[in-house]
Amino acid sequence: MKSLAKIPPGVRYFFGEEVKKRRVIEQQVLSVFAAWSYEEIILPIFDYHNLFALGMGQEAAKHTYRFLDSDGELLALRPDLTSLVARTIATHFTESPRPIRLCYNGEVFRYREAHKQKPHDYHQLGLEHIGNDRLEADLEVLLIAIEALSRLGMSDFLIVLSHVNFFNGIAEYLNLNIDEIANFHSLVDKKNSSLLSKFLSSKLNQEENNRLSNLFRMMGKADILEQAFSFSSYNEKIVNALMDLTGILEIAENLDIANYLKIDLGDVQGLDYYTGMTFKIYASGVGSAIGSGGRYDSLLKNFEVEDSAVGFQLSLDLLATTLKNISLSDSSKYLLSASQDLAKMFQEAKKLRQENKQIEITDRIIKN
Numbered sequence: 001m002k003s004l005a006k007i008p009p010g011v012r013y014f015f016g017e018e019v020k021k022r023r024v025i026e027q028q029v030l031s032v033f034a035a036w037s038y039e040e041i042i043l044p045i046f047d048y049h050n051l052f053a054l055g056m057g058q059e060a061a062k063h064t065y066r067f068l069d070s071d072g073e074l075l076a077l078r079p080d081l082t083s084l085v086a087r088t089i090a091t092h093f094t095e096s097p098r099p100i101r102l103c104y105n106g107e108v109f110r111y112r113e114a115h116k117q118k119p120h121d122y123h124q125l126g127l128e129h130i131g132n133d134r135l136e137a138d139l140e141v142l143l144i145a146i147e148a149l150s151r152l153g154m155s156d157f158l159i160v161l162s163h164v165n166f167f168n169g170i171a172e173y174l175n176l177n178i179d180e181i182a183n184f185h186s187l188v189d190k191k192n193s194s195l196l197s198k199f200l201s202s203k204l205n206q207e208e209n210n211r212l213s214n215l216f217r218m219m220g221k222a223d224i225l226e227q228a229f230s231f232s233s234y235n236e237k238i239v240n241a242l243m244d245l246t247g248i249l250e251i252a253e254n255l256d257i258a259n260y261l262k263i264d265l266g267d268v269q270g271l272d273y274y275t276g277m278t279f280k281i282y283a284s285g286v287g288s289a290i291g292s293g294g295r296y297d298s299l300l301k302n303f304e305v306e307d308s309a310v311g312f313q314l315s316l317d318l319l320a321t322t323l324k325n326i327s328l329s330d331s332s333k334y335l336l337s338a339s340q341d342l343a344k345m346f347q348e349a350k351k352l353r354q355e356n357k358q359i360e361i362t363d364r365i366i367k368n
Contacts, residue, residue: 020328022123022320025152026105029125029314032148036140038103038127043084045106049076054302055083055273063110077109082273082299082311085128090303098131098307105316126293126313133297133308135247138277141293141312142248145281146260148314152323156284159260160219162267163245164274164294166228169238170212173231174203189268191217216266222249224263244277273299279312283322290318334359 007013014022030040053061056079064076078084081104093100107123127144129137142159149157167188171181187196197213204212208231215227225246232239245263252258267280278294293312300307334352336345338361345361352359 017328018320021323021326022316024326024328025316025319025323026125028151029148030103030105032144032151033103033125033127036101036144038101038144041085041088041102041104043078043081043088043104043106046075046077047084047087049074051087052076052079052083055086055299056080057273065109065111078106079110080108081106081124081126081313082128082296085311086300086303086305086309089130089300089307090305093130094305099137100130101127102130103127123316124313125316126311128309128311130300130309131307132310135244135251137308137310138244138295139248139251141310142252142261142279143255143257145291145293145312145314146257149281152319153326154283154323157260157290158262158282159279160262160264160267160282161245161248161277161279162264163241163277164268165237165241165276166265167268169235169241170231172237173234174200185268188216188266191266193217218266219262219264221258221262222246224265225249228265241276248277277310281312281314283318286318286322288318290315290322332358335364336361338363 034040049061049064049066052064055061061076061079064079066074066076069075085102085104088102089100103126105123105125110122125148127141129141145159167185171184174180174184176184184196184199187199193213193216196216197209200209200212211227211230215224218224218227225242228238228242232242249258249261249263252261267278269280273296274294275297276295279292280289281291283290291312291314293310295308295310297308300309334357336349336352336359338345349359349361
């Protein structure tokens with residue numbers, strides 16, 4: 001039966017200690033979310049493909065597992081969870097007082113990233129804070145992310161902050177067309193200073209060109225913002241972006257969490273719906289971000305709702321890989337022999353279960 005042993009590329013099975021570890025992580029992270037008054041929402045595994053196109057954009061939504069229902073409607077396995085939360089807000093929470101705090105726990109599916117070495121399902125733990133456009137909401141989600149990771153016993157992690165409107169403000173000042181913006185974005189994202197400098201050479205003087213090219217490849221704290229403020233004369237969009245990040249760093253200092261935060265204005269990756277502060281979470285020894293988030297005030301407009309929003313997600317898969325020594329509950333197990341009087345044995349089993357003890361019925365003879 002060779003065919004039974006063969007599974008599709010990217011498909012995974014979990015069992016034993018791995019399942020226990022993942023359940024502990026889920027429980028601990030969700031308990032932190034609940035302690036901050038985020039209510040868990042259970043979302044459908046698939047929905048109309050057009051829903052995800054509204055939430056993620058047409059290009060990103062192409063990379064979904066799609067199929068037709070019996071009526072010929074195009075459906076898709078969910079490639080993200082934020083789009084589903086947005087539709088839920090638009091259809092079930094229109095009259096609810098703001099802010100709305102929701103959290104989720106589930107898998108998303110993206111076929112573009114599936115191959116033999118990499119899964120095509122990703123398990124996310126996340127939350128969305130809807131209806132508050134102030135800095136306090138941004139800080140709240142950052143604090144929750146830090147508390148959740150700390151609850152898991154992690155200390156060697158870093159949250160890298162950026163702001164899409166610094167990049168957008170520079171692009172606006174340079175009066176770039178759509179194609180130029182795409183090229184500019186690619187050069188900044190790849191941190192290719194020499195090609196970026198060449199691109200900017202016809203748009204800025206040499207001194208500004210050098211400062212901006214260097215800034216986009218640097219990471220730091222207040223020193224990065226200090227350098228960035230030298231471009232504040234370009235427009236208000238840049239000023240407001242830098243003021244947001246300054247406010248976060250200043251309050252982080254007061255809360256004694258600034259050691260977890262750094263600024264990288266060259267981090268311009270992410271879905272098109274981000275409109276403000278963004279962040280990625282990195283852990284020592286992990287090559288990719290274990291979490292990400294940010295502000296997306298325009299997304300809900302696609303669902304005919306005027307609401308601001310900020311949120312983040314953590315990768316359960318990467319957390320489970322990273323956390324080698326997480327404590328797993330391992331209660332004592334009571335063995336009961338099925339070779340004894342069955343009525344007596346099951347009476348004992350019932351008694352132990354009423355005491356919430358873990359039992360296992362075995363056909364072995366148990367020696368006292």
